[in-house]
Amino acid sequence: MLIKKPADIRPSEITSEQNYLDRRTFMRVGALVGGSILAPSAISAVVPDRRGTKLTGVSKSSFSTDEAPNSFEDITTYNNYYEFGTGKSDPHENAQNFDPLPWTIKVEGHAEKTGTFDFEDFIKPFDLEERIYRMRCVEAWSMVIPWVGISLAEVVKHFKPTSQAKYVAFETLNDRKRMPGIRRGSLDWPYREGLTIAEATNPLPILAVGLYGQVLPNQNGAPIRLVVPWKYGFKGIKGIVRMRFTDKQPLTSWNMAQAREYGFYANVNPNVDHPRWSQARERRIGSGLFASKQPTLMFNGYGDEVAHLYKGLDLRRNY
Numbered sequence: 114m115l116i117k118k119p120a121d122i123r124p125s126e127i128t129s130e131q132n133y134l135d136r137r138t139f140m141r142v143g144a145l146v147g148g149s150i151l152a153p154s155a156i157s158a159v160v161p162d163r164r165g166t167k168l169t170g171v172s173k174s175s176f177s178t179d180e181a182p183n184s185f186e187d188i189t190t191y192n193n194y195y196e197f198g199t200g201k202s203d204p205h206e207n208a209q210n211f212d213p214l215p216w217t218i219k220v221e222g223h224a225e226k227t228g229t230f231d232f233e234d235f236i237k238p239f240d241l242e243e244r245i246y247r248m249r250c251v252e253a254w255s256m257v258i259p260w261v262g263i264s265l266a267e268v269v270k271h272f273k274p275t276s277q278a279k280y281v282a283f284e285t286l287n288d289r290k291r292m293p294g295i296r297r298g299s300l301d302w303p304y305r306e307g308l309t310i311a312e313a314t315n316p317l318p319i320l321a322v323g324l325y326g327q328v329l330p331n332q333n334g335a336p337i338r339l340v341v342p343w344k345y346g347f348k349g350i351k352g353i354v355r356m357r358f359t360d361k362q363p364l365t366s367w368n369m370a371q372a373r374e375y376g377f378y379a380n381v382n383p384n385v386d387h388p389r390w391s392q393a394r395e396r397r398i399g400s401g402l403f404a405s406k407q408p409t410l411m412f413n414g415y416g417d418e419v420a421h422l423y424k425g426l427d428l429r430r431n432y
């Protein structure tokens with residue numbers, strides 16, 4: 114394993130200018146997270162590759178579950194990311210050559226601080242934490258994922274939303290050249306999601322930039338995606354390029370596609386069935402096809418932290 118500090122690597126070691134530019138982008142990510150370890154693949158590949166780069170300076174979060182995490186393989190080969198295809202293995206297969214850097218995130222709307230930020234500058238002010246969360250997909254499967262990310266509440270506060278900001282809306286990159294699923298239709302692009310300000314400033318949600326201690330694999334939403342562990346998986350928008358503070362409830366992709374089946378709130382709720390299937394139980398990925406399903410928990414087991422957000426709200430109507 115080749116280990117070098119970014120400052121030790123001179124441009125002369127790199128063959129072409131394009132490579133050098135890409136490589137600098139890659140090294141900034143390493144430097145930003147205090148890292149000095151470059152994955153061998155990043156040194157040898159013709160196109161510098163950030164895949165597998167270890168994140169350092171990551172603290173552990175008290176919000177983590179002590180349930181056993183799914184394997185790296187489960188988490189990175191069974192995905193929903195329609196921009197790369199609708200099959201569960203499509204994102205793993207079709208997102209391999211997607212190069213997420215350079216990447217910019219636009220922050221706009223009702224906030225004192227807005228602008229367009231390079232990915233690395235965007236995450237720089239915040240602490241990196243490992244948060245091992247139970248994740249529950251609306252399709253009644255679940256996983257336990259050791260995310261690495263930054264607190265969404267901290268991010269929201271950083272941009273100083275005004276009193277008019279009642280929601281935060283997110284959008285995914287919409288690039289038909291680099292995302293083969295977009296060319297095939299299936300959803301109205303870009304993928305959109307949103308949270309109320311109260312949800313976004315709850316301590317649980319994170320913007321994930323990694324998992325299992327390394328940079329986020331493309332199929333899981335590189336370079337940055339939302340993780341909201343008490344909501345169905347579709348709220349966890351991947352490949353975020355835009356964040357907007359709004360006064361009105363934003364449009365969300367699955368609600369636009371099929372409003373009767375997918376609401377804005379999408380809180381995990383074993384008592385409210387999806388129109389076409391029960392939400393009472395779930396299949397934990399990796400437990401084997403014949404393993405019995407386990408009961409789904411209200412708010413995916415995070416009720417102590419989030420139930421107060423919905424006091425007085427009819428969760429059957431506001432699904």
Ligand SMILES: Nc1nc2c(c(=O)[nH]1)N[C@H]1C(S)=C(S)[C@@H](COP(=O)(O)O)O[C@H]1N2
Nearest residue numbers: 192193194195250285304346347349350351
């Ligand atoms: N941009 C975008 N984000 C997305 C999706 C998508 O199709 N496009 N699928 C969602 C759904 S339905 C789920 S269950 C989770 C899956 O995240 P994972 O693959 O990291 O487990 O991503 C969500 N985020």
Ligand SMILES: [Mo]
Nearest residue numbers: 250251346347
């Ligand atoms: Mo999902």
